[in-house]
Amino acid sequence: xxxxxxxxxxxxxxxxxxxxxxxxxxxxxxxxxxxxxxxxxxxxxxxxxxxxxxxxxxxxxxxxxxxxxxxxxxxxxxxxxxxxxxxxxxxxxxxxxxxxxxxxxxxxxxxxxxxxxxxxxxxxxxxxxxxxxxxxxxxxxxxxxxxxxxxxxxxxxxxxxxxxxxxxxxxxx
Numbered sequence: 735x736x737x738x739x740x741x742x743x744x745x746x747x748x749x750x751x752x753x754x755x756x757x758x759x760x761x762x763x764x765x766x767x768x769x770x771x772x773x774x775x776x777x778x779x780x781x782x783x784x785x786x787x788x789x790x791x792x793x794x795x796x797x798x799x800x801x802x803x804x805x806x807x808x809x810x811x812x813x814x815x816x817x818x819x820x821x822x823x824x825x826x827x828x829x830x831x832x833x834x835x836x837x838x839x840x841x842x843x844x845x846x847x848x849x850x851x852x853x854x855x856x857x858x859x860x861x862x863x864x865x866x867x868x869x870x871x872x873x874x875x876x877x878x879x880x881x882x883x884x885x886x887x888x889x890x891x892x893x894x895x896x897x898x899x900x901x902x903x904x905x906x907x
Contacts, residue, residue: 756782756886759801761793761808761820762838767871771807774875778882790815794823797831805885806831807878809871810839810855818858834889836881837862840871 756779760771768786775784785801787793791814793806806824810817817837824832839859862868866884869877 755779756804757802758782758784759793759796759803759806759808760784760786761788761790761806761812761817762786763788763809763812763814767809771878774878775882778879789813790817790820790823793820797824797828802831804834804889805882806835807882808835808837810837810859818855821858833865833867834885835867836885837868838871838873839868 758772758775758779760768760775762768762771765788768788772784772786775782785796785803787796789812790808793808794815797803806820808817808820817835817839821832821835821837824835837859859868866881869881873881
C-alpha cells in the first residue's frame with residue numbers, strides 16, 4: 735500500500751516510531767501460564783520484550799543481571815521464591831520496581847506457603863488488591879490487559895511529572 739492512501743500523508747516508518755515498546759518479566763512455575771501471558775503481552779504490545787522466570791529467585795537473578803522490566807507479572811505461590819519473596823526483595827533492592835509488580839494467584843489454601851502463614855499472605859494480598867496490583871487466577875486476557883494498561887499509565891504519568899524538559903505530545907481526540 736502506498737503512502738498516498740494513508741491519512742495525513744503518514745508513512746509506516748512514522749507509525750512504527752510512535753509505537754511504545756515495553757519490557758515485561760513473567761514469573762510463574764507453570765510453563766503454560768508463562769506461554770499464555772507472554773503471548774498476550776507480545777500481541778498487545780508489539781515489539782516489546784518479554785522475558786520469563788520459573789521462580790521468584792530466578793526473577794531476582796534476571797533483575798540483578800541488569801534487566802529492568804516496565805512490568806513484572808508474578809505468581810504468588812511458587813517453589814524457590816514466592817511472589818511475596820520477590821516483592822520483599824524489590825522493596826529493599828529496587829524500590830522503583832516494587833510498584834511495577836502485579837501478583838496473581840489461584841488461591842492460598844493450606845496453612846503455610848513459602849514459609850509464610852496464610853494470615854500474613856491474606857493481609858499482603860489485600861494491600862496489593864487495594865493498589866490494583868493483584869488478580870486472582872485464572873486471569874482473563876481482558877483483565878490482564880486492563881491491569882497492564884493501568885500500571886503503565888501510572889508509571890508513565892509519574893515519568894511525565896518528573897520530566898519537565900520534554901514537550902507534551904499532541905493527542906487527537
